[in-house]
């Protein structure tokens with residue numbers, strides 16, 4: 345029987361990522377068909393083009409095994425932009441260990457979105473990709489992002505969108521998410537509960553409008569919100585006012 349993880353138990357969510365860290369990358373590629381790489385690079389490009397500044401400091405919160413940091417590095421190189429410091433932050437030691445093996449040019453710190461180990465007004469860009477859904481106390485996290493960002497700094501979020509319509513494609517997406525992902529993910533990771541948590545946490549997450557309202561309440565200006573690939577993934581870019 346799959347171990348059920350509810351979306352409001354922060355320490356169980358982090359333990360679950362520790363459990364699946366060794367198979368996370370393989371399953372991520374298999375289950376997303378690699379499209380996530382395109383979503384990541386598009387987000388990096390949009391943020392870098394909208395922020396005309398050199399020697400940028402970037403932190404990737406909920407960095408997991410480090411894929412967004414790789415997207416930042418490759419995209420900034422392609423655009424000829426200089427990043428002076430990259431830091432990945434995650435509360436899961438298992439995920440951080442995988443990231444450290446893959447990436448040598450970045451610092452990693454253990455930490456939660458609600459308690460970031462950085463000074464006030466010290467960072468140009470914060471990203472959080474497919475991670476915000478796992479943060480139980482959203483308001484505290486957005487307040488923390490606001491505290492750490494420099495005035496004019498950008499926050500970029502990628503997250504799976506909650507499917508609210510019921511077209512044939514949505515039905516297929518729902519079947520894939522609720523049936524196939526727990527089956528394949530459970531077989532490979534040997535943790536069916538973790539791959540059942542994925543669709544449950546997407547279905548239980550707030551809508552894009554609600555997410556933007558929390559951001560606005562915490563002081564952010566919304567820059568752009570855009571859905572990709574038939575609304576599977578949503579990009580949110582916001583700004584701390586100057």
Ligand SMILES: C[S@@+](CC[C@H](N)C(=O)[O-])C[C@H]1O[C@@H](n2cnc3c(N)ncnc32)[C@H](O)[C@@H]1O
Nearest residue numbers: 361406407408436439456457473474475478479
């Ligand atoms: C689905 S993974 C995404 C990893 C990576 N960002 C990516 O795009 O592949 C979610 C990550 O969120 C992390 N996480 C869970 N709770 C968190 C919290 N409260 N604050 C920050 N990260 C958290 C997990 O440890 C995990 O590494």
